[in-house]
Amino acid sequence: MNPIAVTHEPLAATATSAPLCFERGQRIHEAGAMGFPWRVSRGVVRFDTAAVDGELSFAGLAMEGDLVGTEVLMFGHFAHRATALTPCQLEPWPGRLDQDRAGLLQALARAEQRAADIVALRSGQAMARVCRLIELLLPRSATAPQRTDLPPLRDMAEITALTGETVSRMLSGLRRIGALEPERERRGNGSKTCRVSRELLVAA
Amino acid sequence: MNPIAVTHEPLAATATSAPLCFERGQRIHEAGAMGFPWRVSRGVVRFDTAAVDGELSFAGLAMEGDLVGTEVLMFGHFAHRATALTPCQLEPWPGRLDQDRAGLLQALARAEQRAADIVALRSGQAMARVCRLIELLLPRSATAPQRTDLPPLRDMAEITALTGETVSRMLSGLRRIGALEPERERRGNGSKTCRVSRELLVAA
DNA sequence: CGAGCGATTGAACCAGGTCAAACGGGGTGG
DNA sequence: CCACCCCGTTTGACCTGGTTCAATCGCTCG
Known part of the structure; x- marks a missing residue:
């Protein structure tokens, strides 16, 4: 492709x-x-x-x-x-x-x-782990827009040592408080670009 | 000393x-x-x-x-x-x-x-994690006696991402099934040398 | 002896896992 | 074009392994 x-x-x-x-x-x-x-x-x-x-x-x-x-x-x-x-x-x-x-x-x-970093990603409460992972996935340049293609749930689950269901619940929670916003215009592959609010992320 | x-x-x-x-x-x-x-x-x-x-x-x-x-x-x-x-x-x-x-x-x-290794030490069930940690602490030489000075509970807990209480319970369990045996003759410092059965360890 | 500290054990609680059902969107075939 | 399927995601209900809180023990050191 x-x-x-x-x-x-x-x-x-x-x-x-x-x-x-x-x-x-x-x-x-x-x-x-x-x-x-x-x-x-x-x-x-x-x-x-x-x-x-x-x-x-x-x-x-x-x-x-x-x-x-x-x-x-x-x-x-x-x-x-x-x-x-x-x-x-x-x-x-x-x-x-x-x-x-x-x-x-x-x-x-x-x-x-x-x-x-990885040890940290797998320690602590589920919400904190997912937030840390998302933060890690954000582009490094501070000037770049805070958006990222989240990996499939399965990957996020394996990396954080959680289950897919738990990660899904955490993402739902983040969306609910506005820390994460799905963007329209999805590409052909399954990628889902999200806008991310760093501040709300660290707060959650 | x-x-x-x-x-x-x-x-x-x-x-x-x-x-x-x-x-x-x-x-x-x-x-x-x-x-x-x-x-x-x-x-x-x-x-x-x-x-x-x-x-x-x-x-x-x-x-x-x-x-x-x-x-x-x-x-x-x-x-x-x-x-x-x-x-x-x-x-x-x-x-x-x-x-x-x-x-x-x-x-x-x-x-x-x-x-x-460390990722593995912090994944899975509590008993498995503690067993893996003990195995890691055993002297490398296969010929050496299978005994080791276990670190303080607090260390084992932090390394495995468990609580001290849980590690204690796991160690109690291992002693109960004979995979771990405390040795007399403790040294002046708090170290507790233990005899370890590798077979029972991996089985647990 | 008593203070102090780590280890042990018990009991209650809860975060996350498990199981199951429903959803949605993209692809395929009719 | 629509019907259907596939597969990843979402959500709910329940269950459980591990945490939390607390009491007790045992050892070491003043």
Whole structure:
């Protein structure tokens, strides 16, 4: 559908220097597949890992500036499945193959920060978790309009360790107090753009 | 008490090449303090970070082989408070200051693994979480006796996102079925060494 | 001995899970 | 064009696992 978006195989093989775009829900790479590391230049990426029982389960997020799949430089294949949680854009990393110590250090610090974020996303009351998640999904630039394509309920539920029903109830609550407003003009895919009021969000 | 253990200040300043030992509960470094990165050679370290409200809250774990405080190489100070969750031993990292790309890559992969572990520690039923935590605290070597100094209830509660009361009930349950057995001969500090049956643990 | 603190246990409560029904919108086939 | 289906979402009613509050215990240290 999106002419820019392509499937994993060719892009992983070419490691072109052009950034690549993915739509909400699109697979970026499969666990165990081979490829190269990426850097998220826009959007949010979801990781899933194979649990002991073989089931894939939520394992983490990567956001603007984070690296994706650095483990291929060690193990030769991706440890997690990566999916676009919001429309997002990735660029090959490192741009040049010289040893990028500073980049790695930064990635390490970011990874730890991200881990702390995720712990926070799964702690506390249901409403607070959902609000934190929405906040995380808002575009980083403060000037940008506060609107976002919310991921499917199922994703939000797995990320916050709640059930879909509970997330739905929380979203309803947010709509009721005006913190969240559905926008007309839905695109062909199931995405539902919402206008978000940051103030009401943190208040809720 | 332990003659090997020393407080944070001197060791952070010296960055000696000798490994350092900490007892259960001992502070390793404070958030915001200056110092050098470490590598955990034995035991488990707990991180706490200042939340938005200024409160310190659980943010992660570092286990055997993980790096601690690499962010000082970027920011000049520690991002988290680090505390010894079990008796543990740290060594300065890197041993030599040449660019250790492989080490950094490994650290990155480990950090992601750790993040996934922690997500797992805070998901699912209370009993399962407590069991997973205990398993994580067991010494890594398969040959070693399956015993461990359990951290204070308060720590276990914060790590698993449960209450102290619930953790206590779960531990009582594990003792009842013989998966956990308190050992006599308690040391001076509050530590309670326990014998653990891995089989019964995973069964519970 | 008594103070203090963590751990344990009990009882009541409630936030969120579970189950089930209904809704809505997009796609498909007639 | 409409009928139908599919699937994600919404909403309600009920249930329960874990929290909360509180009382007690046990150990350590003054």
